[in-house]
Amino acid sequence: MRTLVLWDIDHTLISIDGLSREIYGEAFHEVTGRPMDKLADMAGKTDRAIVSETLRLHGIAPAAEVITAFADVLAAAFTARQTEIKKRGRELPGARTALTELAARTDTVQSVLTGNMKPIAVCKLTAFDLQGFVDFEVGAYGLDDAARAPLVGLARQRAKQKYGETFNASTTVLIGDTPNDVDAGHRGGARVVAMATGASDADELRAAGAEIVLPDLTDTDAVVRAILQVSTT
Numbered sequence: 001m002r003t004l005v006l007w008d009i010d011h012t013l014i015s016i017d018g019l020s021r022e023i024y025g026e027a028f029h030e031v032t033g034r035p036m037d038k039l040a041d042m043a044g045k046t047d048r049a050i051v052s053e054t055l056r057l058h059g060i061a062p063a064a065e066v067i068t069a070f071a072d073v074l075a076a077a078f079t080a081r082q083t084e085i086k087k088r089g090r091e092l093p094g095a096r097t098a099l100t101e102l103a104a105r106t107d108t109v110q111s112v113l114t115g116n117m118k119p120i121a122v123c124k125l126t127a128f129d130l131q132g133f134v135d136f137e138v139g140a141y142g143l144d145d146a147a148r149a150p151l152v153g154l155a156r157q158r159a160k161q162k163y164g165e166t167f168n169a170s171t172t173v174l175i176g177d178t179p180n181d182v183d184a185g186h187r188g189g190a191r192v193v194a195m196a197t198g199a200s201d202a203d204e205l206r207a208a209g210a211e212i213v214l215p216d217l218t219d220t221d222a223v224v225r226a227i228l229q230v231s232t233t
């Protein structure tokens, strides 16, 4: 049996800091004709939830067609700024080596579980040339659901469809940087290895219930060991 490894993207593998806010602002303006005064909290949230909440913060009802229009504009805006994403963002230390190491193993399947909608997830990882290490087909994304927890089951279902293997709560491992990732993993049916590379420190991630917390991805052996340790195939 193999382990399904599902990576969060922002502040776990890469960071593009203020650029996301700028792009959200542009998209908001294009869709609503108004400036974006406030942006919903983004940490560990899905694009569907961020878009809905941001619209609500401006007194706009998040109707399905508005969300779809917003999502389309957002995806195009991220894609148009891919070069800038690379220039202003950064690949987090150890990310490439960890992805490389796991991609080479025969006992793991590697994908993403991210709040980013799929085209944005692909755009961000491609900007840093990290797209080749993960199987995007079996991932779960920010438009699949507003909540993060249901994404776990979706990814497991997609992996089963593609590989004919059943991944359960003890053979699915999420790697993320927020208490929301930890919570989603446990509610959705997965073990969680957390990285203290986002806004939350190791104590917060431990308090949220992460099975293992690491400071970052720089110790590749520790990362791989943690993943294999928490999953019982």
Ligand SMILES: [Mg+2]
Binding pocket: 008, 009, 010, 011, 012, 044, 176, 177, 178, 198
């Ligand atoms: Mg994150």
